[in-house]
Amino acid sequence: MTHHSEARRPATTVAGVLALVGAVLFGLTACTTPEAERPGVVVTTDILGDITREIAGDQADVTVLMKPGADPHSFGISAPQAAEIEQADLIVYNGLGLEENVLRHVEAAREAGVAALAVGDGVDPLTYTSDDMAGRPDPHFWTDPTRVRTAARLIADRLVEHVDGVDASAVRANAARYDARLDDLSTWMSDRFAAIPRNKRNLVTDHHVFGYLAQRFGFRVVGAVIPSGTTLASPSASDLKSLATAIERAGVTAIFADSSQPDRLAQALKRESKVDVRVLPLFTESLTEQGKGAATYLEMMRANTTAIADGLGAPAPTPARPTAGTERKTP
Template sequence: MSVRVRTARLRALLLTLVTFFVVAATATGCAGGDERPRVVVTTNILGDITREIVGDEADVSVLMKPGADPHSFGLSAVQAAELENADLIVHNGLGLEENVLRHVAAARASGVATFAAAEAADPLTFHAGADGAKEPDPHFWTDPDRVRTAAGLIADQVVEHVEGVREKAVRDNARRYDGQLADLTTWMEKTFAAIPEDRRALVTNHHVFGYLADRFGFRVIGAVIPSGTTLASPSSSDLRSLTRAMERAGVRTVFADSSRPTRLAEVLRQEMGGDVDVVPLYTESLTGKGEGAATYLDMMRANTTAMADGLVGD
């Protein structure tokens, strides 16, 4: 093959490569211009609520997978980048997503709009540990009325910060979902009404149902882990104090996260020297589809039924 032929073929190959990269760059630029607005949500409970409000107006990306613990889940590098590129970040706040909040703070510092739902829902406090120090309670979603407040504020945030959404569509979605939340509250009130006053006592694996107790008239006797996070561990004195409180109140039913009821039952049986009924609930995470709590509404209805059955039969 002559030098002239080889040179011509090399030039043709280079021209093909240059053309390919120019076309690819142009296509990428066009795609970037057509990207849909994006809302990134940290927890799957808030993710479900936000999707109900946003509808088809924007993409909603949820960082926490079904069944994950919000206190311990962390982010991949790709997920951290999602936060930086979001139009709006919806997170729980009040220390719930302990390993994620620094990424949210970094995104906020770079100019991304953020909204902490729990901090805007009239938060409660609880007494934690032996010293009884007060801590903010991040588990506001156990009160559907506070979720109604947060949902309305999420709609406001979407309209204000997410360009390209149709305000009327977002408001219509929020209004429809608000009606569903109001129906949930009414149904919960009727279901809990069947529980006698002297049986309205709650013991949980950690402090998670304070808002529900405040809204629907329950007494919180105590928690196996006297903290608002699952990352803490109960001491022997904590367990002694709890079992004494349970004995004084005549309570032998404990409500625990569905992921760890067996271990908890064994610990309490050893402490109390007898049978303890541990009722599994969905506390801080939704499940996959068909697993009992795929949506916030499903979760609250399942928990309400289990609590009513557990306390009436205690």
Template sequence: MTDPRTANPRRTGAALALALAVPLGLTACTPGGETGGGVVVTTNILGDITRAVVGDEAEVTVLMKPDADPHSFGVSAQEAATIEEASLLVHNGLGLEEGVLRNVESAEEAGVPTLAVGEHVDPLAYTSDESEGEPDPHFWTDPQRVATAVGLITENVVAEVDGVDADAVRANAAAYEAELTALHGWMGGEFDAIPPGDRKLVTNHHVFGYLADRYGFEVVGAVIPSGTTLASPSASDLSSLAETVEEAGVRAVFADSSQPDRLATVMAEEAGVEIDVIPLFSESLTAEDGDAATYLDMMRANTTAITAGLAAP
């Protein structure tokens, strides 16, 4: 967070308020000159959440396009300049945005206030495969952690973005938090249709650990044994997972809708049993005419698909 000893004087009061409101360790250094043009957000999931909080109070620029991969998307020279002119840069952190990490680091070095949301929502660690022990960045699959993220974004916007109406931003946040509470309750009710013994997930890569932790699922494995889509499975990885899937009696493999399901299909064939491959919206929102145009839409669609795939016939 902003250090009040080095901050621009006109921001010092807001920075002190923020210091009392959010965890220590938040990076947000004030540029030496005038603030830039609003809030810049790296991923489209966080972008949608941030827009719900900010409303009409400031411009929100989202860098990641619909149906993109947060692990590999990059930015243009113009977008890189936009980052360094931001009043606030909101990014996921925990190693998610591998393609724009250097841009985030450059912005921090230039004194742009930044918020790595994932670092402050009680992150979990991966528990298996290549990423075991590393922090899992996919916190958004748990709506209760997203509610925590809303509070973080709210206080950073109020503290760092000049000209916003703090009461309006906090009212927007409260309304969105109420929607998240309703979403959490609805998801739990839908998942009640899945017998506890059938709450087993196999996905393209490790992305639903937070959902599993919140709603009592077991992550049996992933086709790509990693927390990033940039890794690749070996033949032995697929064979081992196939054996695990067969032993667990898993009926469905969930593949990200923005990526080909070839690997999941190959794994299903390797297992020698009939397994449905069901698409989910795991790491990116769709365009406005898609089924996951907002974070809330995405979570409802995923809940419906998971329940349909795993509930007893």
């Protein structure tokens, strides 16, 4: 009996090992399957990408095509990125003519049946009023946080209604939390801009990008170095001369140029004008890498608000006074 029992022992051991390996493999498969099956959302610009990630949370994998610091008017995509657009469960894009080199890929995917959201169409877009752009839609709606609140709701609605596999309650909760933060941002911006004297609320930028901010917070857009809504255009000598005259008449003290673009044109305009004009950087059309000043939409807007308020002569905000009983006594 002893002899037969020992002969069977290796077979029993092998069977146990195989069972254990099978259990481990099953466990690994069970753990990784939900992750692999998460829906995929492709977003064209990094600003919308940040907003979409806040709304989607862990309910979808969000892929952003545009790199930090890129120009949305001119960035292109690779063949693998084009394939990602075609395979997405949802495409989120700005629209209104912004992504000039990517829109054909988006349109092709839409025609093939991929769900897509043109966010700009749903935020009550403005049109340009300058002579060369009159009547064309202005795609830079993100400079108005109130319209971004609308954009965030549109993204949440589209995720819930058209993307299988997301938890609607989780998406709605994410959207509500982010909406509260956007509301706080809008209130804070209003307070900071209110400190700028009315006669100094004049904006000159490197191209027409702050129309929405101007409408929301009561600024006057004197002009742009590039008299266009796209950075792909360029000004003529007469354009620079006309804008220099307008700057002198309005008493403008600062020109704002995008931090990701060389400010050569703004510096040239500064030389054309007879007033002392500073050229100050803003984050206008793209986020930055982490730690570079505008890694999120909220961080970008706070940095821009501070730069505009300081550049146009707003007094520094008064530090919050300590509440009663919290004052430190000098030892």
